Amino acid sequence: MAPLQPAQLQPIIGMLQQGQVAQAEQMLRQLTAMHPGHPDVLHLLAMAAKQKGDAENAERYFKESLKAEPSQPAVHANYANLLSGLNGREQDAVASYRKAVELEPNFATGWYNLALMLSEVGSLADALDAAKRHEKLTQGNATNAELFYLIHDRAGDKAAALNALEVGLKREPQNLRLWTLKANHHRGEADFDLAAEAYDRARAGGLRDADTYQNLAEAYYELKQLDKAIAVLNEAVSAIPGSGELHYIRAKFLWEAQTGEDHLAALKAAIPQQPNNIGLWGAYFDLLSHQGRYEDIMKGLSEAYRFNIRAPRMSLAEAVTLSSLGQMEEATAVFERLLAHDPRHASPKLAFAEHLMKAGDAERAEGLCAEVLVDDPGNQKAWTFRGTAWQLLGDERADWLFDFDRMVNPIDVQAPDGYASRDAFFIEVRKELEALHRMQSHPLDQSLRGGTQTNGFLFRLKNPVLKALQMQIRLAVESVVATFPDEPDHPFWGRRSRGIDFSGAWSVWLRSQGYHTNHFHSQGWLSSALYIALPEEVRSGTGTDGHIQFGVPTAEMGLNLPPRRIVKPEVGKLVLFPSYMWHGTIPFSSDEPRMTVAFDVVPTS
Structure with missing residues (x-):
C-alpha cells in the first residue's frame, strides 16, 4: 500500500476550516481504513471531534496520534488547546504546551499560548519567561505587547499592564487592536476621559465595529457629554445599518435622554433596506414589547412574513404578543409549533410556561419548567415560574422554594x-x-x-x-x-x-x-x-x-x-x-x- 501523502490531507483540512465536519470525517474514515493508526489521520480526527464539541473522542484521538508519533509539536499544541477549555485540566494544558515548545523551540504560537495558560494558573514568573521567548521570536510585535498586557492584567498589576500597551503603541502607533485594548483598560478603571480618547483614536484609524461605537458612547455619557454620545450612536447606525444591537442601544439611549426625537425612527428606516435582516426585526419587536405596543408588533410581524421570514425568534415574538393581547388559543398554537420544532430550547419553553399559567394550565407549565431544570438546574427563571405554578396548584413545594x-x-x-x-x-x-x-x-x-x-x-x-x-x-x-x-x-x-x-x-x-x-x-x-x-x-x-x-x-x-x-x-x-x-x-x-x-x-x- 502506498504511503499517505500530505496532498491527500489538504482537502480534509480545508473542509474543517470551512466547518464541513461531516464530510471531513467521511474522508478520514476512508483514510483510516487504508492507513490504520496513522498519526496525521488521528490528529485530524481529533480536530474534527473538537470542532463538534466532542471533547471525549477528541482527547482519545489526540492521545492515539501522540502514541503513534510522540514528536509532533502541533499535535501537542492542539491537544493543549482542547485541555485549556476543560474544567480542571489547566495544568495538563500547561504540560502539553511545554512539550510542544520543547520539541520546537521556535514555535512562537506555542510560547504565546503557554504564557497565557501559565498566567491563568497563577504562574506569573513562568508566564513572563514564556512571553519573553515569544517576544524574541516575533521581534516584539503588537501580539507580544498584547500578551504582556494580558499577563499583567490577570496578575492584577494594572500599571504594568498599561505600560505593556504603551510600549506596543510606541512600536506600532497605528495598531487599532492595541488602541482598543488601551481604551478597554481605561474604561475598566473608570478613567472615561482617557477611554474616550483611545476609542476615538481607534475609530479615527478606521475601526468601525459595534463595540467601539457602543463603548465610546458610554464613555461620553459618563463624562456628561450626552450630545457627543448621541452623535456617536447616530454615526454607528449609519455606518452599520444592519446591526440590530446598535439600533437597540441607540433607541434605548434616546428614550432615556428624552431628546424629543422618535427613538425608533432610524430602526424603522433601516428595516425596509434590509427586510430579511432578522436582527433588525428582533430589535424592533423587543423595543415595542418593552412599551407594551403589541398591536404594532402584530403589524410588524405581518410585514415581516411578507418576506417569508419564519425564524424561531419571529415565531416566539408572535406567540408572546398573541398571549399579551389575550388571544390565548392562537398563542398556544404558535407555542406548540415552536416546541415541536425545538423541544429542548429553554427560552420558548419558559415563555410557553408563562403563557400556560395565564391560560389556566399551571400543571403543564410546571412540567415545562421541570424539563428546563433537568438540562439547566440553575435556571433562575425556570425556578421562578415553577414556584409560581406550585402556588397555583396548591403544592407545598412552593413554600419550600419561596420561604418568605x-x-x-x-x-x-x-x-x-x-x-x-x-x-x-x-x-x-x-x-x-x-x-x-x-x-x-x-x-x-x-x-x-x-x-x-x-x-x-x-x-x-x-x-x-x-x-x-x-x-x-x-x-x-x-x-x-x-x-x-x-x-x-x-x-x-x-x-x-x-x-x-x-x-x-x-x-x-x-x-x-x-x-x-x-x-x-x-x-x-x-x-x-x-x-x-x-x-x-x-x-x-x-x-x-x-x-x-x-x-x-x-x-x-x-x-x-x-x-x-x-x-x-x-x-x-x-x-x-x-x-x-x-x-x-x-x-x-x-x-x-x-x-x-x-x-x-x-x-x-
Missing part, C-alpha cells in the same frame, strides 16, 4: 469609620448618587417606572464614598449569608459558598408615582434593595406606599396572587432576598424622591 420568612432578610448597613452617624454617611452617599442620575426617563428594558437608573456597574467608579458603601454592603451581606442553613439540595440555600461577588450594582431614583413592576432577576443569587433616601410620606406613613412587596407575579400574568411579605423601607436598611423571588415596589405620592442602591450577588468558591 427566612429568605427575605432586612439588615442595617453600618457607617464606616470617620462618620459621625449612619445618617451622615447616607446623606453623603445620596449626594454622590444624585450626580450620576443623568437621564430623564427609565430604561426601556428594566422594571422601574417613573424614575431613572444609573449606567453600568456602580462600584467600578473611582469614588471613595461609593467604595466605602460597597465595603459596608459586603460586610452586611456576609453576615446574613453566614446564617443560611445547610441545605445542599435546595436551589437557593444550596448555592451558599465561602465567598460572594457582585454581579451587578446600580442606583434607582423614583419620582412621585414611581415604582418597580413585579419582577425577578434571572442572573443573580441574592438580590437587594438598600434605601438611601425616602420621602417623608414613606418614612412616616401608616400605609404601604413606597414599600417593597414579595410574592406577587408580574401584572401581565393576571394571576392575582396576593403579596406574601411587605417590608417598610428605612434609610440605611438593606433588604436581601433570592434573585428568583418575585418582588416589586408599591407606588407612592410625594415631591421627594425615593432613592435606592440595588445589586446582585453571586457565590464564589
Whole structure:
C-alpha cells in the first residue's frame, strides 16, 4: 500500500476550516481504513471531534496520534488547546504546551499560548519567561505587547499592564487592536476621559465595529457629554445599518435622554433596506414589547412574513404578543409549533410556561419548567415560574422554594469609620448618587417606572464614598449569608459558598408615582434593595406606599396572587432576598424622591 501523502490531507483540512465536519470525517474514515493508526489521520480526527464539541473522542484521538508519533509539536499544541477549555485540566494544558515548545523551540504560537495558560494558573514568573521567548521570536510585535498586557492584567498589576500597551503603541502607533485594548483598560478603571480618547483614536484609524461605537458612547455619557454620545450612536447606525444591537442601544439611549426625537425612527428606516435582516426585526419587536405596543408588533410581524421570514425568534415574538393581547388559543398554537420544532430550547419553553399559567394550565407549565431544570438546574427563571405554578396548584413545594420568612432578610448597613452617624454617611452617599442620575426617563428594558437608573456597574467608579458603601454592603451581606442553613439540595440555600461577588450594582431614583413592576432577576443569587433616601410620606406613613412587596407575579400574568411579605423601607436598611423571588415596589405620592442602591450577588468558591 502506498504511503499517505500530505496532498491527500489538504482537502480534509480545508473542509474543517470551512466547518464541513461531516464530510471531513467521511474522508478520514476512508483514510483510516487504508492507513490504520496513522498519526496525521488521528490528529485530524481529533480536530474534527473538537470542532463538534466532542471533547471525549477528541482527547482519545489526540492521545492515539501522540502514541503513534510522540514528536509532533502541533499535535501537542492542539491537544493543549482542547485541555485549556476543560474544567480542571489547566495544568495538563500547561504540560502539553511545554512539550510542544520543547520539541520546537521556535514555535512562537506555542510560547504565546503557554504564557497565557501559565498566567491563568497563577504562574506569573513562568508566564513572563514564556512571553519573553515569544517576544524574541516575533521581534516584539503588537501580539507580544498584547500578551504582556494580558499577563499583567490577570496578575492584577494594572500599571504594568498599561505600560505593556504603551510600549506596543510606541512600536506600532497605528495598531487599532492595541488602541482598543488601551481604551478597554481605561474604561475598566473608570478613567472615561482617557477611554474616550483611545476609542476615538481607534475609530479615527478606521475601526468601525459595534463595540467601539457602543463603548465610546458610554464613555461620553459618563463624562456628561450626552450630545457627543448621541452623535456617536447616530454615526454607528449609519455606518452599520444592519446591526440590530446598535439600533437597540441607540433607541434605548434616546428614550432615556428624552431628546424629543422618535427613538425608533432610524430602526424603522433601516428595516425596509434590509427586510430579511432578522436582527433588525428582533430589535424592533423587543423595543415595542418593552412599551407594551403589541398591536404594532402584530403589524410588524405581518410585514415581516411578507418576506417569508419564519425564524424561531419571529415565531416566539408572535406567540408572546398573541398571549399579551389575550388571544390565548392562537398563542398556544404558535407555542406548540415552536416546541415541536425545538423541544429542548429553554427560552420558548419558559415563555410557553408563562403563557400556560395565564391560560389556566399551571400543571403543564410546571412540567415545562421541570424539563428546563433537568438540562439547566440553575435556571433562575425556570425556578421562578415553577414556584409560581406550585402556588397555583396548591403544592407545598412552593413554600419550600419561596420561604418568605427566612429568605427575605432586612439588615442595617453600618457607617464606616470617620462618620459621625449612619445618617451622615447616607446623606453623603445620596449626594454622590444624585450626580450620576443623568437621564430623564427609565430604561426601556428594566422594571422601574417613573424614575431613572444609573449606567453600568456602580462600584467600578473611582469614588471613595461609593467604595466605602460597597465595603459596608459586603460586610452586611456576609453576615446574613453566614446564617443560611445547610441545605445542599435546595436551589437557593444550596448555592451558599465561602465567598460572594457582585454581579451587578446600580442606583434607582423614583419620582412621585414611581415604582418597580413585579419582577425577578434571572442572573443573580441574592438580590437587594438598600434605601438611601425616602420621602417623608414613606418614612412616616401608616400605609404601604413606597414599600417593597414579595410574592406577587408580574401584572401581565393576571394571576392575582396576593403579596406574601411587605417590608417598610428605612434609610440605611438593606433588604436581601433570592434573585428568583418575585418582588416589586408599591407606588407612592410625594415631591421627594425615593432613592435606592440595588445589586446582585453571586457565590464564589
